[in-house]
Amino acid sequence: MHYVKNPMEIELKSFEIIGKEMGEHNLNKEELSIVKRVIHTTADFEYKDLVYIREGAIEEAKKLLKSGVKIYTDTNMVAAGINKKALKDLGCEVITYVSLDEVAMKAKEEKTTRSMAAVSKAVEEGVEFFVFGNAPTALFILKELYEERKASPKFIIGAPVGFVGAKESKEEIEKLNIPMITIRGRKGGSNVAAAIVNALMYLLVERE
Amino acid sequence: MHYVKNPMEIELKSFEIIGKEMGEHNLNKEELSIVKRVIHTTADFEYKDLVYIREGAIEEAKKLLKSGVKIYTDTNMVAAGINKKALKDLGCEVITYVSLDEVAMKAKEEKTTRSMAAVSKAVEEGVEFFVFGNAPTALFILKELYEERKASPKFIIGAPVGFVGAKESKEEIEKLNIPMITIRGRKGGSNVAAAIVNALMYLLVERE
Numbered sequence: 147m148h149y150v151k152n153p154m155e156i157e158l159k160s161f162e163i164i165g166k167e168m169g170e171h172n173l174n175k176e177e178l179s180i181v182k183r184v185i186h187t188t189a190d191f192e193y194k195d196l197v198y199i200r201e202g203a204i205e206e207a208k209k210l211l212k213s214g215v216k217i218y219t220d221t222n223m224v225a226a227g228i229n230k231k232a233l234k235d236l237g238c239e240v241i242t243y244v245s246l247d248e249v250a251m252k253a254k255e256e257k258t259t260r261s262m263a264a265v266s267k268a269v270e271e272g273v274e275f276f277v278f279g280n281a282p283t284a285l286f287i288l289k290e291l292y293e294e295r296k297a298s299p300k301f302i303i304g305a306p307v308g309f310v311g312a313k314e315s316k317e318e319i320e321k322l323n324i325p326m327i328t329i330r331g332r333k334g335g336s337n338v339a340a341a342i343v344n345a346l347m348y349l350l351v352e353r354e
Numbered sequence: 355m356h357y358v359k360n361p362m363e364i365e366l367k368s369f370e371i372i373g374k375e376m377g378e379h380n381l382n383k384e385e386l387s388i389v390k391r392v393i394h395t396t397a398d399f400e401y402k403d404l405v406y407i408r409e410g411a412i413e414e415a416k417k418l419l420k421s422g423v424k425i426y427t428d429t430n431m432v433a434a435g436i437n438k439k440a441l442k443d444l445g446c447e448v449i450t451y452v453s454l455d456e457v458a459m460k461a462k463e464e465k466t467t468r469s470m471a472a473v474s475k476a477v478e479e480g481v482e483f484f485v486f487g488n489a490p491t492a493l494f495i496l497k498e499l500y501e502e503r504k505a506s507p508k509f510i511i512g513a514p515v516g517f518v519g520a521k522e523s524k525e526e527i528e529k530l531n532i533p534m535i536t537i538r539g540r541k542g543g544s545n546v547a548a549a550i551v552n553a554l555m556y557l558l559v560e561r562e
Binding site: 149150151152153156159160163164186187188189190221222223225226227258259262282283286307308309310311312314315331332333334335336337340 | 357358359360361364367368371372394395396397398400429430431433434435466467470490491494515516517518519520522523539540541542543544545548
């Protein structure tokens with residue numbers, strides 16, 4: 147049986163199809179590349195209207211990525227989905243604390259979630275680039291810590307998915323005057339969050 | 355601000371909402387738990403009509419999981435999304451070969467994709483439980499190897515997502531008389547594939 151085997155060829159062809167099918171939009175070239183990559187990873191054209199990119203957010207993300215920033219992710223799945231070659235080319239690093247024993251213990255002690263304890267640890271370490279694909283509670287705690295002037299995030303990807311708190315967590319974080327990309331409504335997920343990080347990195351580095 | 359912090363409470367409430375909103379269906383209890391978990395991980399009700407569960411597939415998957423099967427996944431992201439506690443409780447193991455140097459070398463030598471080389475390695479090792487969330491080519495090669503009587507998969511999750519080959523790869527694999535769960539059409543993904551594995555495991559083990 148004949149089928150296309152070259153991964154880059156498949157990707158280019160996919161983006162061409164997405165471009166044709168997504169119809170009219172007001173996105174600039176960089177914004178478009180992010181939205182297209184989210185649709186590429188979900189095959190869900192609804193994301194055309196769900197991706198919210200704050201003015202100046204892409205510039206800020208690029209600046210941070212070029213400086214070799216430490217990228218905090220809320221799950222191992224987001225971390226696994228981020229392109230390792232692009233990360234290495236940029237000198238960036240992905241961290242996720244949700245599986246650490248010390249985080250599990252802290253969550254138990256403080257009667258909170260592991261996601262929240264993990265964010266607190268990242269904040270204590272001065273992390274500035276946050277990526278959330280799963281836990282609404284992680285976004286809520288980041289907002290609280292920011293308002294208490296304990297956290298100083300410079301860029302946030304807010305893409306928790308779900309039916310309880312996900313939509314609200316993104317509405318809350320959008321109230322902050324911080325460069326961010328969010329997914330509105332219930333949709334999102336670790337795949338979507340990772341796709342946004344990759345799309346941003348691909349604005350700066352050559353694809354394999 | 356008040357928000358629900360207990361992860362199990364959030365999950366139960368989410369499943370309740372999904373049940374209410376998904377409307378009528380002909381699914382039995384076990385099938386329903388799989389479909390609901392896919393909707394839970396995507397917030398996309400279209401999956402109600404996209405999840406294909408072959409008759410007897412759940413029974414076969416449960417039998418394999420109870421026997422402590424080795425679960426092959428096509429990406430690190432699928433592997434990362436599979437619940438480690440449930441895996442451990444069942445004595446199962448997740449493997450993914452796509453990042454191995456030997457696989458990259460073999461792919462280069464044989465002018466194929468790493469996904470395909472990784473499946474070949476798994477087949478050589480006698481793997482019987484396959485989970486695909488990303489690469490259509492991996493499903494195509496598994497079908498070829500099966501037809502050449504080199505592979506003997508006992509259960510397959512076919513959930514590649516995308517615009518080039520994904521739909522077709524799932525149509526091809528469905529031609530085989532093997533217990534399987536697939537996602538029809540373009541949709542799917544690593545999150546969906548992992549959700550199906552987790553849903554199957556949760557039929558057998560207590561949730562945290």
